[in-house]
Amino acid sequence: MTSPSGADLISALSNQMADAVERIRRSLVTVNGRQRQAASGIIVAPDEVLTADHVLERDDDLTIQTDDGRTLAARLVGRDRTSDLALLRIDGLGGDTAAQADAPARVGQFVLAVGRPSPGGPMASLGVVSAVGGPLRTRRGMIEQVIQTDATPYPGFSGGALIDVTGAVLGLFTTGLIGGVALAIPSPFAWRIAHTLAHQGHVRRGFLGISSQPVTIPPGQRAGRTQEQGLLIVRVEPDSPAYHAGLLIGDIMVGIDGVVLNDTDDLQAVLSGDRVGATVSAEIIRGGTLVTLPVTIGQRKGA
Structure with a gap:
């Protein structure tokens, strides 16, 4: 019995x-x-389509075209600018073609970006997963999770699928987050946002009402903690959650809700929708002393 040749293996993968x-x-x-x-x-x-928010330049007169050639009217249900996701509802879409959120992406694996930018059928480009992680600061805000790929983002691919070589959906493909860079929103995260948009039309994102900057905490001022970095509060907005909690300019925030804060990305990751309205403990260093204050996380305007 002979082993498969290189050409056979390539043909099988193709x-x-x-x-x-x-x-x-x-x-x-x-x-x-x-x-x-x-x-x-x-x-x-059965009646919902998830797409990229930045490709919807109008809120009405929206249509979609299906694989079987139908053109159907679509209605915008909700959009989340931060994640560049928007949900459309289409009466009469029907069928059993809904994609499922599949396995997580792995750095280095082969992937296909697949879009349908015209009624002629799907288009695809091949690449690998370059990075997986988050949070990531983009021109639209702080997004919790992303997949980066070198698959070619052909025009009209935004809103399409990033899949593995078995067809499992790893994420929703978009170039609308960082200046045309090919990214995907991981499918479990994207599908959760779709569920939220379907029920409330928007995604709640937390708000404290402070401006801060990362600082190195001198060893003698760490109040018994081992962390070297924290967030120096340089502004507290009037009538904000931080104001009512008693946070002051000059405080160094080192933790919130049990999460260590080394930089502003750490703080933004904590301020997710499930914490909006929750009262959590903010740990600050004030005058070399560790102080814990209860703060109720507000909702960011426009979110």
Whole structure:
């Protein structure tokens, strides 16, 4: 029995990738929400399509085109600018083509970016996962989780799917977060946002009402803690959660709700929607003494 040749292995991988695109194609739609270029979307429920927020330049007169050639009116249910996600509802979409949130992405694995920027059928580009992580600060705000890939982002691919070589959906593809860089919102996270948008039309994001900057805490002022970094509060907004909690300019915030704060990204990661309205403990160093204050996390305006 002879082992497969290199050409056989390449052929098998090639066929597997083509099969993966075939598996996802019925879950992809063309989204018509701007003048210059149609975009893509993923069916996530029998009457719902998740797409990239930045491709919707209007809120009405929206349509989608399905794999079987139908053109259907779409209604904007909600959008989350921070994650660049928007949810559309389409009466009569039907079918069993809803994509499922699948396995997490792994750095180095082969992936396919698949979009449907025109009614002619899906398009695909090949790449690898370059990085997985978060939070990441973008021009739209702080996003909790992202996948970075070197797959080519052809025009109209935003809102499409990032899949592995079996067709499993790893994320929703977008170039709208950092100046055209190809990123994907991990599918479990994106699907959760879709669920939130379906029920309340927006995503709640936390707000304290402070401006801060990372600082190195001198050894003699760490109040018994071992961490070397903290957040120096340089502004407290009037009538904000921080103001009512008693936080002061000059305080160094070192923790909140049990999470150690070394920089502003750490703080933004804590201020997620499930903490809005919750009263948590803020740990600050004031005059070399550790002080704990209760603070009720507010909701960011426009979120």
